[in-house]
Amino acid sequence: MKAVFLDRDGVVNIDKSYLYKIEDFEFLDNVLEACQHFQSLGYLLVIVTNQSGIGRGYYTESDFEKLTAWMLEKFQEAHIHIHAVYHCPHAPDTGCDCRKPLPGMFLQAHKEHHIDLKNSWMIGDKESDIEAANAAGITQTIRLAAPNTKEKITSKASYVLGTIKEAMDIIDS
Numbered sequence: 001m002k003a004v005f006l007d008r009d010g011v012v013n014i015d016k017s018y019l020y021k022i023e024d025f026e027f028l029d030n031v032l033e034a035c036q037h038f039q040s041l042g043y044l045l046v047i048v049t050n051q052s053g054i055g056r057g058y059y060t061e062s063d064f065e066k067l068t069a070w071m072l073e074k075f076q077e078a079h080i081h082i083h084a085v086y087h088c089p090h091a092p093d094t095g096c097d098c099r100k101p102l103p104g105m106f107l108q109a110h111k112e113h114h115i116d117l118k119n120s121w122m123i124g125d126k127e128s129d130i131e132a133a134n135a136a137g138i139t140q141t142i143r144l145a146a147p148n149t150k151e152k153i154t155s156k157a158s159y160v161l162g163t164i165k166e167a168m169d170i171i172d173s
Helices: 031-040 061-077 104-113 127-136 164-170
Strands: 003-006 044-050 082-088 121-124 140-144 159-161
Touching: 003 031, 003 104, 031 044, 031 164, 044 104, 044 127, 061 082, 082 104, 104 127, 121 127, 127 140, 140 164, 159 164
Parallel strands: 003 044, 003 121, 044 082, 121 140, 140 159
Antiparallel strands: none
16 A cells, blocks of 8 residues: 655644644645545555644643544545544654654554555655655655745755645656
């Protein structure tokens, strides 16, 4: 099984610091269309997200789970199946192995769902997303960057794009 791994904040939804309230969640333009496209190509869809707001005490695991359930329901309404959601609830200084740029979430997905990492993709908006994917053996990566800054970014990503809609042309087989 091959997968498209998606970071949440900045890829699936507008990145708002320590987002945990449903009323603050806004899907990014074209993310549902892109996910439908990836799914139609036979990719599993897996979300991998750092959620240090839990470890920092800004919101609870229950808050995260409530927002995640709501988000997954919205995907389902659009006929999109998110195969799994992995999150790192730890603060940056805890030394866990799941917080990106470490590959823990990817390796867990590989183990639990037999995902072929070499034929999978990662779409993230931070260099730590790309580094974590690379460390797990995913070499096909896309980093999303604001259109006015994407030319300025030096990245280890295979592609630096302005929108997830552009990723549809790249991930087309």
